Amino acid sequence: MKKIAMTLLLIFSLLLFSCAKTPERGADINYKQGFPDLSIEYLGNAQEYQSRSFDLPVLIHNNLAYDIENVAVTILGFDKHYVELFSTQENIESLEGKSIFNDGGGKEELLFNGQLGSLLPGARKEAQNYRIYARYDSKVEFTPSICVTGQLTGYDTFAGGCQFQPEVTFKGQGAPLGVTRLQIIPRQGRAVELRMLIENKGKGNVGSVSLGAAALGGKPMSCEFRGTEPQETSLFSFESEQKNVDLLCTGFLSGENPYHTALLVELFYDYEINVQQTLTILE
Amino acid sequence: MADKSTLHSLKKFIMADRLGRIGRFQYQPEAQRQEDKEREPDKERKGSKKESAGEKGFSGNFFAGLRDYPSSSPASNAGSKVPASIGVYLALMIVAIIGLFLKNWISYSPAASLFISILIFIFFFVAIHYTPEAALKKTLVIITFVLDLFMQFLLGLFPESEFKSAAITYYVFAWIALSLVLFLMGVFDALGAGQRLPWWAWLLTAFLLGYLLIYILFPFLAQSPLLYQDKTHSDYFNIAKEYLLSTAKSIQETKNTAIDYMGCTFSATATPYQTCLENQRIKRYCNANFKTAAEQKDCTIKQKEILRQGERPGVAGSVSDAIEKVTEVTLKTDEYFPKETTNAQQSYPITLDVKNPREQAFTVRIDCVFKQAKQSIPGKISILGLETSEIQITETEKQVRLECQPAADLKGKYTLEFNAVLSGLQTFSFLKRAFISGEVDPALRKLIETDNFKSGERSSLGPEEFALLNFKFGTGSGTEPLVLVEEPVIFSFSVKDIGDGKVLKVNSYDFHGLFERGFSVDEERIGDADCLSGGEIMVIEDQTKKREPSELKRCFLNLPPDLKELAGNSFEVETFVAGMNYDYKITKSIPSLEVTPIEPVEAAPAELVEAVPAENPPTEAAS
Numbered sequence: 001m002k003k004i005a006m007t008l009l010l011i012f013s014l015l016l017f018s019c020a021k022t023p024e025r026g027a028d029i030n031y032k033q034g035f036p037d038l039s040i041e042y043l044g045n046a047q048e049y050q051s052r053s054f055d056l057p058v059l060i061h062n063n064l065a066y067d068i069e070n071v072a073v074t075i076l077g078f079d080k081h082y083v084e085l086f087s088t089q090e091n092i093e094s095l096e097g098k099s100i101f102n103d104g105g106g107k108e109e110l111l112f113n114g115q116l117g118s119l120l121p122g123a124r125k126e127a128q129n130y131r132i133y134a135r136y137d138s139k140v141e142f143t144p145s146i147c148v149t150g151q152l153t154g155y156d157t158f159a160g161g162c163q164f165q166p167e168v169t170f171k172g173q174g175a176p177l178g179v180t181r182l183q184i185i186p187r188q189g190r191a192v193e194l195r196m197l198i199e200n201k202g203k204g205n206v207g208s209v210s211l212g213a214a215a216l217g218g219k220p221m222s223c224e225f226r227g228t229e230p231q232e233t234s235l236f237s238f239e240s241e242q243k244n245v246d247l248l249c250t251g252f253l254s255g256e257n258p259y260h261t262a263l264l265v266e267l268f269y270d271y272e273i274n275v276q277q278t279l280t281i282l283e
Numbered sequence: 284m285a286d287k288s289t290l291h292s293l294k295k296f297i298m299a300d301r302l303g304r305i306g307r308f309q310y311q312p313e314a315q316r317q318e319d320k321e322r323e324p325d326k327e328r329k330g331s332k333k334e335s336a337g338e339k340g341f342s343g344n345f346f347a348g349l350r351d352y353p354s355s356s357p358a359s360n361a362g363s364k365v366p367a368s369i370g371v372y373l374a375l376m377i378v379a380i381i382g383l384f385l386k387n388w389i390s391y392s393p394a395a396s397l398f399i400s401i402l403i404f405i406f407f408f409v410a411i412h413y414t415p416e417a418a419l420k421k422t423l424v425i426i427t428f429v430l431d432l433f434m435q436f437l438l439g440l441f442p443e444s445e446f447k448s449a450a451i452t453y454y455v456f457a458w459i460a461l462s463l464v465l466f467l468m469g470v471f472d473a474l475g476a477g478q479r480l481p482w483w484a485w486l487l488t489a490f491l492l493g494y495l496l497i498y499i500l501f502p503f504l505a506q507s508p509l510l511y512q513d514k515t516h517s518d519y520f521n522i523a524k525e526y527l528l529s530t531a532k533s534i535q536e537t538k539n540t541a542i543d544y545m546g547c548t549f550s551a552t553a554t555p556y557q558t559c560l561e562n563q564r565i566k567r568y569c570n571a572n573f574k575t576a577a578e579q580k581d582c583t584i585k586q587k588e589i590l591r592q593g594e595r596p597g598v599a600g601s602v603s604d605a606i607e608k609v610t611e612v613t614l615k616t617d618e619y620f621p622k623e624t625t626n627a628q629q630s631y632p633i634t635l636d637v638k639n640p641r642e643q644a645f646t647v648r649i650d651c652v653f654k655q656a657k658q659s660i661p662g663k664i665s666i667l668g669l670e671t672s673e674i675q676i677t678e679t680e681k682q683v684r685l686e687c688q689p690a691a692d693l694k695g696k697y698t699l700e701f702n703a704v705l706s707g708l709q710t711f712s713f714l715k716r717a718f719i720s721g722e723v724d725p726a727l728r729k730l731i732e733t734d735n736f737k738s739g740e741r742s743s744l745g746p747e748e749f750a751l752l753n754f755k756f757g758t759g760s761g762t763e764p765l766v767l768v769e770e771p772v773i774f775s776f777s778v779k780d781i782g783d784g785k786v787l788k789v790n791s792y793d794f795h796g797l798f799e800r801g802f803s804v805d806e807e808r809i810g811d812a813d814c815l816s817g818g819e820i821m822v823i824e825d826q827t828k829k830r831e832p833s834e835l836k837r838c839f840l841n842l843p844p845d846l847k848e849l850a851g852n853s854f855e856v857e858t859f860v861a862g863m864n865y866d867y868k869i870t871k872s873i874p875s876l877e878v879t880p881i882e883p884v885e886a887a888p889a890e891l892v893e894a895v896p897a898e899n900p901p902t903e904a905a906s
Contacts, residue, residue: 076854077731077734077735077856078856079715079735079856079857079858080855080856080857080858081713081796081857081858081859081860082858120605120606120711120713120860121606121608121641121711122606122607122608122609122640122641122746123603123605123606123607123608124605124607125605126605129734129735131730131734205726240724240725240726240727241726276734
């Protein structure tokens with residue numbers, strides 16, 4: 001009886017586990033969603049002995065859906081009395097993003113070297129806080145298929161190829177910076193204004209963002225970042241701690257009735273992220 | 284006709300009525316009472332508060348029926364009921380706390396504060412009126428109220444001073460303190476009356492007493508004469524007496540009295556208040572220590588000069604927990620120490636215990652003196668029989684037993700004082716600073732500050748031994764941890780006495796961490812040219828025994844080129860180390876040494892000595 005019960009339990013467990021969803025792979029995965037960040041990992045020892053040379057290995061992992069370029073990894077914040085780094089910055093030309101050809105994203109290990117100083121007389125240990133900064137250039141593409149209409153009023157009723165929605169929200173395009181809200185405002189003469197809220201949802205800071213391309217249904221749009229100077233409307237510099245900016249675009253429609261069309265907005269930006277680490281120096 | 288038991292009950296009722304306890308002793312025949320008791324067993328358990336509250340309706344007063352009296356009758360041996368007054372005291376505590384919050388909320392505006400105080404007073408007074416033994420408590424309430432009013436009217440007149448701070452403290456917490464005192468009095472009343480306390484009253488009492496013991500009594504005991512547990516009990520009185528006398532003397536000589544505060548309050552228009560207080564203190568000190576008018580005048584001039592020096596701005600610093608290897612030097616007596624002796628030339632042993640984990644090299648020079656009220660007899664120090672008073676220390680640990688022998692015969696009671704001058708002690712301190720440009724991003728600036736400077740790391744730190752070398756430098760007054768490289772950098776240092784002895788002098792100091800890094804004295808600005816390194820500096824207690832000791836040197840610094848060139852978001856974090864060589868004096872006082880020399884017996888006449896054996900035959904002695 002006991003054996004039967006055990007066997008049944010085993011079978012039941014097998015069935016239960018086999019029901020679990022297998023992870024999506026390759027072409028099934030839409031990498032261009034969410035707000036992933038670059039990951040910075042310290043691979044060395046958390047403790048080192050005083051008055052010795054030491055290595056500080058750092059792993060940079062690109063979790064974004066886009067390649068990143070001109071990656072500069074810098075270590076800052078060490079107290080010079082205790083830690084002298086021979087070089088505080090290492091560069092990576094580019095690091096591949098996640099794609100069907102590389103679903104893990106590019107990784108690169110960097111090695112910093114330095115010399116530890118002596119502890120103060122009578123001290124047994126010293127905890128040193130420092131930060132690993134990574135700065136890079138990358139881009140993000142916003143390519144949804146949206147329902148547009150040339151009707152100025154009464155557009156909330158279904159008429160034509162799609163249900164027009166004046167405001168749509170989005171959950172990221174596979175980069176820390178992304179469009180989170182799109183407002184579609186029909187204008188006179190088959191024109192449409194698109195207001196996009198571009199938000200930095202990552203843990204780092206965006207330096208500046210510039211518009212690469214903007215098209216609605218294959219036709220270029222004229223765009224400007226809100227709050228920029230008239231002569232340089234396609235480049236926006238984020239203030240410290242600033243997390244979002246509005247991009248206003250005007251496009252032209254091919255008909256009055258609602259229809260689906262492709263929107264393309266390509267943004268280039270530079271980004272900096274840092275992580276804090278602690279190195280304990282022992283006697 | 285009432286029977287005997289009915290009459291007895293009636294008498295009880297009358298007595299109870301007189302005592303204001305009518306609620307508990309309403310007239311009922313015994314049988315009826317018993318029946319009621321059986322019917323309402325819960326009523327007995329719920330305590331007198333509920334009972335009184337339920338039955339007191341006749342008086343029309345909330346607090347009526349709260350008096351708790353001990354009862355000898357079996358009926359009230361229920362005696363062990365929960366006393367209602369405890370609840371009242373708790374309510375008063377809540378009233379006092381609400382009063383405190385209200386006053387705080389109205390920002391202690393005078394009229395509203397007065398109104399709140401009057402309300403609290405009425406509440407307290409009426410409540411206390413209905414508690415047992417109310418007379419004393421009412422007096423306390425009235426005193427508190429009067430003092431509260433007194434403070435309300437006079438606080439505004441007082442200049443800033445310690446006295447004013449004490450008065451403000453009283454004014455703020457008076458009612459809470461009173462409610463706690465009343466609560467404890469209520470607890471003792473109730474226990475004395477054999478009543479039972481509710482669990483929360485026990486908890487509160489335990490909390491209050493525990494708090495008193497842990498935070499007030501124990502720290503007091505730890506610093507009091509009772510700490511001398513190696514002394515016999517007969518010595519305690521003398522120790523306590525000396526302690527009190529020295530405290531009184533210290534107060535008399537060095538502290539300001541209430542008369543000073545009052546006098547200086549009224550003369551504040553003529554002389555600044557603090558200066559007036561200091562002048563009064565100096566006058567008292569000099570009068571107490573010098574006899575002639577000329578000496579007193581000299582003393583006054585000298586003290587004022589010291590005061591002037593001590594008034595220089597302070598440089599803070601603190602002890603670092605990270606420095607675990609700390610130098611310790613102590614003088615210890617053991618249980619064989621001869622506190623009482625008949626030998627007028629007795630040698631008194633003491634052990635010099637040195638812990639020197641950082642392996643410093645320094646010298647200890649010891650002397651001793653036997654002190655009485657009017658005279659002092661010096662002593663001679665010997666180590667292992669050799670007359671020497673100097674010991675070289677280089678080892679990590681050393682114990683030296685030495686002896687002090689009086690230079691003249693002793694007789695009577697003395698205090699033996701051992702002084703050890705530690706010459707050539709070395710200490711160090713360190714200070715962390717971050718160098719930034721004025722253009723730095725505000726967020727980064729904040730990040731640098733939070734990553735590198737916890738609250739205790741903004742000032743210099745050093746090992747917890749005898750003296751601390753405090754220093755500061757940077758933008759503004761030099762206390763900010765972030766140094767703007769474009770701004771002038773000010774530097775100053777001080778010495779803080781953190782031991783039980785006295786810093787005698789600084790032999791040398793050097794801020795090698797700074798000058799080795801490329802910092803230099805900015806000679807174009809006013810300052811001490813030798814502020815980064817130098818030799819002897821004599822120091823006085825007024826400079827070193829302060830929370831923020833007075834600066835000894837001050838100058839402006841030139842930054843090294845690499846720091847000067849920082850721009851944008853570049854920054855540097857660096858710790859700077861400094862060293863100091865100094866002399867320190869520690870003292871060990873041993874009170875109540877008693878020397879009772881044996882009086883020499885006069886020699887007996889020879890014939891009498893010879894005659895003794897004849898009177899005492901040998902046979903008797905042998906037997």
